Amino acid sequence: MDNPFLSICSKDFLPMALYKDQVEIFHNDLFSAEISARGRPFLKLVGEVVKKASRQLGKSYTAKLSKCDVYEEIACFSMKNDSVFLLVVLIPNKGLVRNASTLLKGVSTSFVMVFSKEAEILFCSKSNILDLQSSDPQLWKDIVKVALQSIDTGSVGIKNMKIKKRSFRVVSTPSDETVLLFLENITEEKKFQKMLDDYRKIATSLSLIELTMNQVKEGSWEVEKLGQSIFEATTRITPVDAFYLVMLNGEELVIRFGYAEGQTITGYSFPRGFRGFSNYVLDMGKTIYIGDTKNFSAPPYKAISIFPGEENTSWSYLGIPLKVEGNFVGVLSFQKKKPHAFSPLHISLFEILAREVEVGFFVKHILEELSAERNRFRELAVKDFLTHCYSRRYLHEFLEKMASLLERQKGKIAFLMVDVNDFKAINDRYGHRVGDIVLQKVADVLMKSVRKMDIVVRFGGDEFIVVLPKAGAKEARQVAKRFEKNLAQSKVEVLDEPLSVSWGISVFDGKENIEAVIDKADKAMYRMKDMYRKGRSQK
Numbered sequence: 001m002d003n004p005f006l007s008i009c010s011k012d013f014l015p016m017a018l019y020k021d022q023v024e025i026f027h028n029d030l031f032s033a034e035i036s037a038r039g040r041p042f043l044k045l046v047g048e049v050v051k052k053a054s055r056q057l058g059k060s061y062t063a064k065l066s067k068c069d070v071y072e073e074i075a076c077f078s079m080k081n082d083s084v085f086l087l088v089v090l091i092p093n094k095g096l097v098r099n100a101s102t103l104l105k106g107v108s109t110s111f112v113m114v115f116s117k118e119a120e121i122l123f124c125s126k127s128n129i130l131d132l133q134s135s136d137p138q139l140w141k142d143i144v145k146v147a148l149q150s151i152d153t154g155s156v157g158i159k160n161m162k163i164k165k166r167s168f169r170v171v172s173t174p175s176d177e178t179v180l181l182f183l184e185n186i187t188e189e190k191k192f193q194k195m196l197d198d199y200r201k202i203a204t205s206l207s208l209i210e211l212t213m214n215q216v217k218e219g220s221w222e223v224e225k226l227g228q229s230i231f232e233a234t235t236r237i238t239p240v241d242a243f244y245l246v247m248l249n250g251e252e253l254v255i256r257f258g259y260a261e262g263q264t265i266t267g268y269s270f271p272r273g274f275r276g277f278s279n280y281v282l283d284m285g286k287t288i289y290i291g292d293t294k295n296f297s298a299p300p301y302k303a304i305s306i307f308p309g310e311e312n313t314s315w316s317y318l319g320i321p322l323k324v325e326g327n328f329v330g331v332l333s334f335q336k337k338k339p340h341a342f343s344p345l346h347i348s349l350f351e352i353l354a355r356e357v358e359v360g361f362f363v364k365h366i367l368e369e370l371s372a373e374r375n376r377f378r379e380l381a382v383k384d385f386l387t388h389c390y391s392r393r394y395l396h397e398f399l400e401k402m403a404s405l406l407e408r409q410k411g412k413i414a415f416l417m418v419d420v421n422d423f424k425a426i427n428d429r430y431g432h433r434v435g436d437i438v439l440q441k442v443a444d445v446l447m448k449s450v451r452k453m454d455i456v457v458r459f460g461g462d463e464f465i466v467v468l469p470k471a472g473a474k475e476a477r478q479v480a481k482r483f484e485k486n487l488a489q490s491k492v493e494v495l496d497e498p499l500s501v502s503w504g505i506s507v508f509d510g511k512e513n514i515e516a517v518i519d520k521a522d523k524a525m526y527r528m529k530d531m532y533r534k535g536r537s538q539k
Contacts, residue, residue: 015071015090019050021083034071034090046088049076054084062091079359115147115179146172147179223247224266226360227257230353234334237349238342241315242335245357246278248328253278256330261307268306276304278331281319285328289347290317292339316341320354324361332357384458386436387443395457398467399514412509414476416466417521418446418483421500421532423462434494438462442499445490449483465518476505502529 015034017027027035035042045063053061053076062075071090078086113121121130132140142161150157150172157172172179227245234240242260246253251272258265272279280301281288290296293303294314303311315335322330332354336342342350382394390398402413420426420442427435439462446464447456455467468476480503488498504524508517 014092017046017088019086019088022050022054022086031088031090045074049074050086050088052076053078053086057084065090079362113147115144115151117151117179119144119148119151143170146170150179223256226357230332230357231257231259233353234350238346239336240334241337242333244278244333244335245330246333247322247330248272248282253331260335265306274304275300275302277301277317277319278333281321281331281333282328285321287321287347287351288317288319289342290315291342293317294339313337314339318342318347318350320351322354322358322361324358324365329361387439387458389443389447389456389458389464392457392459395455395459395465395467398455402467402469412470412472412507414468414471414473414505414507415518415521416468416476416480417459417504417506417518417525418442418464418466418480419502419525419529420462421502421529426495430494434492438492438495438499441490441492442487442501445487446483449486450479454479465521471507473505473507476507480505500532502526502532504528 015028015030017031018025042065045065049061049063053059057078057080060075060077062073064073065071071092073091075089075091076086077089078084115121132143139161142159146157146159157170159170161168161170223245230245231243234243242258244258244260244265245256246258247256248254249269252269253272253274255265255268258268270276272282277288277290277293280298292314293316294312296303303315303317305311315337316339317333317335319331319333321328322332332350334342334350382391382397383389384391420438423435423438426438439458442462443456443458443464446466450456450466451468453469454471457465457467459465466476466479468479471479484501484503487501490499492499502525504521504527506517506520506524508514
């Protein structure tokens, strides 16, 4: 089984680690770097966060980092499968824009030079900068001037200037014997600033994990509500013109939540074989990005819109398949009414959202399995394993409730006690395996002979009791006769003659206690059994 947390953790967009039952099983490279930089106190804090989060299943737990630089908080999300899985995430410090280089591993430093105090170049990372001495002497003088000023003042010198039509910031830092001078590409810095802003939005999008878990835990899971939350998270990353959460339902795809043309769309369905882009994504089994839908060609798939005429417009389309336990369950699609609108970063962020949706569906699936398992165990407790009739324990619970109801409504209830004739002889002659088959046959015929409202209970051994609500002796006798007839027509292959039973009837009307009434049915059944035995002995 693929763990959705592992899929998220393996992405190197934030430092993350995955724990199973409070033991680390994986961490990414960024998390390794933080361990190296922060040391033992950091690992101790992580251990405390994991321990506390494991006590708050389905919720997130956060703690402040004592050494706050690029990252300001540590968050832990938990879920329970066979084990408790915990995802530890370091949340970026939103105020430290200048540290974007550490987060994104890529601030654009174009040139690095080291000058002596006499302004002699001791080192240059890119030799073509030296060409400025002849190609643009004035610019070169301006650069050197920044270095000399740092030497004279003993302080950092900063100057913005244009080099080959691009904006740079020249930064000069003096030391005892030398001065370090480097150029930061301001144009690229602006791009990284925007990327950092996008990365900050990850922190808000990660809250979807908590949202989906809380919804499931509270029993208020609604796919439409989840779709609305995903759409809202999407708009925080970048505005889109259309959004769809499409789910597989048998041989159909159904839009569980969509937004397009300023309106919400739900319930629209189309066949699995329909050749639109959602089926294309499922058939390919991977993320599909189409930069220009109008000029895209992958027959037999093509752009198909709910709104007429939009197929002829150039759209950007991003479709991400949703997978739970190795099976595709749906598609998330993001669309913009202009070509090539989504950057690689957008695609990465949307894939993160998709993984969170998978976590939600995965948790829902696990909880449904647990609920089904609880129901199964309850059924085992209230039903007899061999015959699938209700157990004597269930009969006791049922009669307690029924007695108070009958007292209020002045009703009555009939009991039909049934016992298999010659059952001991069958066991002795054919063995207990055949005896079990006989009991299963009697129970099956009996359950098919009673009314829908009646309850068939295995009372003990080869005895069964039928509880007939709102019935008197007449109705109970009709059921008994019908059962006798049906049983006589049935056959157990290894037996030489048809099965037969003895039975007795009693009716509870509130005047006696129920145990006494059941005892009457039991005695009536034994009187019939005595008559059966006498009849057999006279043959």
